[in-house]
Amino acid sequence: MEIKDDTKNLISRLKQGNTSALARAITLLEEGELDIPSVDHLIGKINKSVKIGVTGPPGAGKSSLIDWLIKHMRSAGELVGVLATDPSSPFTGGAILGDRIRMQHHFLDDKVFIRSLGSRGAQGGISRITRDASHLMQAAGYRFIILETVGVGQTELDIMNIADTVLVVLVPESGDFIQAMKAGLMEIADIFVVNKSDREGSKQLVNAINFLTETFPSEHGTWQTPVMLTNGLDGTGTPELFQTIQKHIEFMESHRETDLFLRKRMHGLKQLIVEQLSVRVDSVINEAVTDNYREELSDPSVSLYTILNRILRDKDLIKKILK
Ligand SMILES: Nc1nc2c(ncn2[C@@H]2O[C@H](COP(=O)(O)OP(=O)(O)OP(=O)(O)O)[C@@H](O)[C@H]2O)c(=O)[nH]1
Ligand SMILES: [Mg+2]
The missing domain is CATH 3.40.50.300 (P-loop containing nucleotide triphosphate hydrolases)
Known part of the structure; x- marks a missing residue:
């Protein structure tokens, strides 16, 4: 998601404790218009x-x-x-x-x-x-x-x-x-x-x-x-x-050093990773897969598992997802 100037401005006002900026940011979240990982560097x-x-x-x-x-x-x-x-x-x-x-x-x-x-x-x-x-x-x-x-x-x-x-x-x-x-x-x-x-x-x-x-x-x-x-x-x-x-x-x-605290953080982190990957997979996969795997996809004798295994070994595609 591209970060616009007004997003920077919004986050900066929010960090100063401005409640209308906070309210606006939450509305953007609800509308799917604000992605926290992409503004994390602004939040710090x-x-x-x-x-x-x-x-x-x-x-x-x-x-x-x-x-x-x-x-x-x-x-x-x-x-x-x-x-x-x-x-x-x-x-x-x-x-x-x-x-x-x-x-x-x-x-x-x-x-x-x-x-x-x-x-x-x-x-x-x-x-x-x-x-x-x-x-x-x-x-x-x-x-x-x-x-x-x-x-x-x-x-x-x-x-x-x-x-x-x-x-x-x-x-x-x-x-x-x-x-x-x-x-x-x-x-x-x-x-x-x-x-x-x-x-x-x-x-x-x-x-x-x-x-x-x-x-x-x-x-x-x-x-x-x-x-x-x-x-x-x-x-x-x-x-x-x-x-x-x-x-x-x-x-x-x-x-803080105990399993309970770490488990909680780990769980939260895993959730974030899965969310991010699924968004990226969604945007990359349609294009790349239909381009590179069209033949296999249209051949019903090739199972989806076979295609999956090929994709998982496809370094270029994985790189695109992780980019
Ligand atoms: N008798 C009695 N009534 C209470 C007590 N605490 C809350 N109430 C009443 O119980 C009702 C529900 O209270 P809420 O605080 O709205 O309960 P809630 O759990 O937030 O309800 P929801 O958000 O709708 O799930 C209200 O009518 C309150 O006045 C209590 O200690 N004793
Ligand atoms: Mg309530």
Whole structure:
């Protein structure tokens, strides 16, 4: 992708923390008009930031809790960015009145950037946009970047590879716990949050999750996954939740050399390599293959595997792809 002057200008303003430049860049991402690897040299070294994934069933209170977390993070003097990927989220702007009011707590705070994401037009879907948009927010200097996703399907598990700390929010509603287990949410949690502590059964749910995490130790090394009890309406338990998030951040920072950290980075890197290669293969392969392999392609007695093996040994073609 050719880098235009206005892209340079945009990235430079974004790096100075200009929120309209950040908003514009995210829109370009959504429209598939901005490719992060090709502007990486303009972004350069990135600031330290913490990406916090907040996932869980619809209506568990994720947005309400995020609202409280923003408050605590702002009190600590930090810039906060929020990316919501759920269309029914209050952060989507076009939400119903009650949601607007909830958002207004931070509406006038220019140190808080809230944005919902859509996947219109872009390749790679919402998790790729979330990853790339959160990278831009990091470049813009946000210390805390909160990513809200509804944890219902397999793709939502990608949050694990984007976020440094994953909160899984559950409520004492019958069936939610089982659904969460089925959806694989239990494995990706760094911190469990049982929200709606005012509801009957919330303490039992805390006990059940504690039992589960003690019986099946996580793959998260020596980190013992905590279970926090919160109320998204009055904020009870949210200062403790913020403290626990900070503890997890410290844990991750002091365990950078460990398998867990490296595995996460490696996974992210592999994903990037595969994405880049597939874009390049797409643009190179049609032309080169139809030019050089037309005969084999039109001969049904030559199997595609045979052609594949020839292509993989075709140094010129591979060079073109990697160029
Ligand atoms: N009783 C009770 N209600 C709560 C609590 N926390 C949030 N709610 C309510 O639960 C509803 C859903 O809250 P949200 O914060 O929008 O939940 P969400 O998980 O972001 O929902 P989606 O984004 O739609 O998946 C709202 O009506 C909240 O007011 C709580 O601790 N107790
Ligand atoms: Mg929400």
